[in-house]
Amino acid sequence: MRPLEGIKVLDFTHVLAGPFATRLLGDMGADVVKINSIARATAINATNNPYYTMWNRNKRALALDMSRDEAKRIGKDLCARADVVIDNFSVGVLDRWGVGYDLVSAVNPEVIYVQMSGMGQGGPWSDFVTYAPTIHALSGLTHLTGVEGRQDIGIGFSYNDHAAGLHGAVAMLAAIQARRLTGKGQRVDLSQFEVGVNLLGPALLDLFSNGRAARPAGNRLPYDEVAPHNCYPCAGATSDDIADERWVAIACMSDDQWQELCRVMGEPEWSSAPVYDTAAGRVAAIDELDRQIGRWTAQLDAVEVMVRCQAAGIPAGVVQNSIDLAENDPQIAASDFLMTFDEPNPVIGTTYGDRLPLTFSLTPCDTYTRVRDVGEDNVSVLSDWLGMDNEDVVKGENAGYFV
Secondary structure (H helix, E strand, O other): OOOOOOOEEEEOOOOOHHHHHHHHHHHOOOEEEEEEOOOOOOHHHOOOOHHHHHHOOOOEEEEOOOOOHHHHHHHHHHHHHOOEEEEOOOOOHHHHOOOOHHHHHHHOOOOEEEEOOOOOOOOOOOOOOOOHHHHHHHHOHHHHOOEOOEOOOOOOOOHHHHHHHHHHHHHHHHHHHHHHHHOOOOEEEOOHHHHHHHOOOHHHHHHHHHOOOOOOOOOOOOOOOOOOEEEEEEEOOOOOOHHHOEEEEEEOOOHHHHHHHHHHOOOOHHHHOHHHOOHHHHHHOHHHHHHHHHHHHOOOEHHHHHHHHHHOOOOEEEOOOHHHHHHHOHHHHHHOOEEEOOOOEOOOEOOEEEOOOOOOOOOOOOOOOOOOOOOOOHHHHHHHHHOOOHHHHHHHHHHOOOO
16 A cells, blocks of 8 residues: 555646656555646657656546547546646636636535646736746746856756656645645645745845845855865766766865865875865865866776765765666665566557655555556546446547547
8 A cells, every 4th residue: 555545636737847746646656647638649748758758657547638528527527526636737727628726626625726837826927838948047047057157058957847846746745634634625826936936045045135146156155165066077988979078076065074085185285285274265276176186086987086085974976877877876776766667658668767766664655557648548537536437438539538
């Protein structure tokens, strides 16, 4: 038994943030029903797209063409029987489909809606269409994670989508607990934009307290006197391609760790200069310090540098690529974190995934079902949730609203 078994989640989400939130609940045992349609299963919503394959495991797939009135009626019936309804469309889409919170909660006052639009309900930007790059830019994350003098560089990874997905999962669980206390459901409005702004923390505090606008800091810490704190080149590149470069991150958070690093490096003469005795001095001389450390690391394998540093209590880690993680990482291998789905995907064959990074001692979450094709579970979902028989489901498929 997994911890969320018995919880019914109707999943209208797409792309990453919403599907990530519902994947977490599915991994923990909730009956998550993914709504898609042949008309919408294109590009990033196609079942053979890497995004769809990655974020929609442990869910059943129901096809509903919400442009059809009969599909809207069935959708409302499903919402009325759900514990949670979740979407990450722009504001108002579910309302236009006739399955909005106000209508459904009048029938099912215990229903919970989590609506995680880009900008949230209300405000002059609530109708904005957003994806991770625009949220990163608007929230300040692109600016803060860039490199000084290169404002076009920012997070190349959908970081805020994952953060918003985690917020969505927490919101669902908190609302379920609130319902246990009050007997009532509620609507939770989640602004992915505000999630991004929320991550700025110290930068906003510095502005409010000191009037200082944050600047891009690259790998350096903007509010602490810490050095070295950077990524350094290593030997072992297999080609001149930038993708094959080898790097190691080293972060000396105290003077003691700096002294240990000096010993690991063999007490080079340059390291005994008085300027390096204190964190303030090392920060003041950071460019030369980084250059000297880079000269040492460039002669060594990245893993060797990491192992030597870690043995001396110095925080260090190889800048790993996908091959490192999938084939060479002993920690991931020991925990069996990466896995192959037992059942091949009918569209793309063998698929792989990462396990839920939570280990429950009493209610283990070790069940993983492959991503389902559009409408693959029409019969089981409509029977379990609405009591429909096979004949009625087939009629709906033939009529074009369960497709």
